[in-house]
Amino acid sequence: MSAGVVAIAVVPDRRIGTSLWELYEIAIACAVFGNPQPDLADPWYELRLCGEAGPGVFSLRTEYGLEGLVGADTVIVPSVPDAVVEDGEEVPPELVDALRAAAASGARMVSLCTGAFALAAAGLLDGRRATAHWQHTAQLAARHPGVLVDDSVLYTDEGTVLTSAGATAALDLCLHLVRRDLGATVAGQLARRLVVPAHRTGGQAQFIEAPLPPSDGDSLGPVLQWATERLAEPLTVDDLARRARMSPRTFHRRVREAHGTTPLRWLLQQRVARAQTLLESTDLPVELVGERSGLGTSANLRRHFTRTVGVSPSDYRRAFRRSDA
Known part of the structure; x- marks a missing residue:
């Protein structure tokens, strides 16, 4: 069994600070990886928040800059600022560089929702199957034609690179990571504590507007x-x-x-x-x-x-x- 260091990349919108969506997904990752569960597995994960706090009503205290992503066993990128997705702005180059460096150091790379745009910008999704919130998958495919975008699933697992759909699908993927690292029994017990299914069948195709x-x-x-x-x-x-x-x-x-x-x-x-x-x-x-x-x-x-x-x-x-x- 192994857990290791999980580093979350915090990249707030420079206009409004940390968005509600990003805060929601960061909270999911913190709830799964940041609360020690010694009766389930000891040692548990070590959590790092890496990046900058940003302005606005919602802000986070980070102990590391983006350079803290290097050396982590798992790097998680939650939603990127809305402007990157909606207006086609570039993913911050400092984030792209940090993600490439983390991947080169051997980290398992994970995106939640539109965090896939950041992994794609870093070239980490080329030739790989990936997903994001179904509202944004068409744009992800258009902007990054080398990515094999699948809008029907809750998450994808390509071994060293994993992506999730939007909102609560982030929890599905986080529990999947626990299942991979610590086994189905630990993931199932943790899911019960979070009052969610240990493994949710089906994909986000069931949630697309119809x-x-x-x-x-x-x-x-x-x-x-x-x-x-x-x-x-x-x-x-x-x-x-x-x-x-x-x-x-x-x-x-x-x-x-x-x-x-x-x-x-x-x-x-x-x-x-x-x-x-x-x-x-x-x-x-x-x-x-x-x-x-x-x-x-x-x-x-x-x-x-x-x-x-x-x-x-x-x-x-x-x-x-x-x-x-």
């Missing part, structure tokens, strides 16, 4: 909860549709509208998440982890787990095994 479909008063919640309590059973999409009293076609459409993914993909995500918890918290052999998570044989578990998580079940267990399990 005519509201008529509501029939039904909720997918009960049937999806029923499914998560029976992941070890051989559930099918038809089983879930019958439980929801819908045709398979209607159920498929409703899940995609609500969660931005297919029922089969949703079910797979839940089973992989269950496997993560079992690998972290039990000594069960891989064969039983596959059975109890509903992924079946050990070969099937390894295939789906590695494809989704990025490492094999055995490597994941070695990295995130809880010492008290």
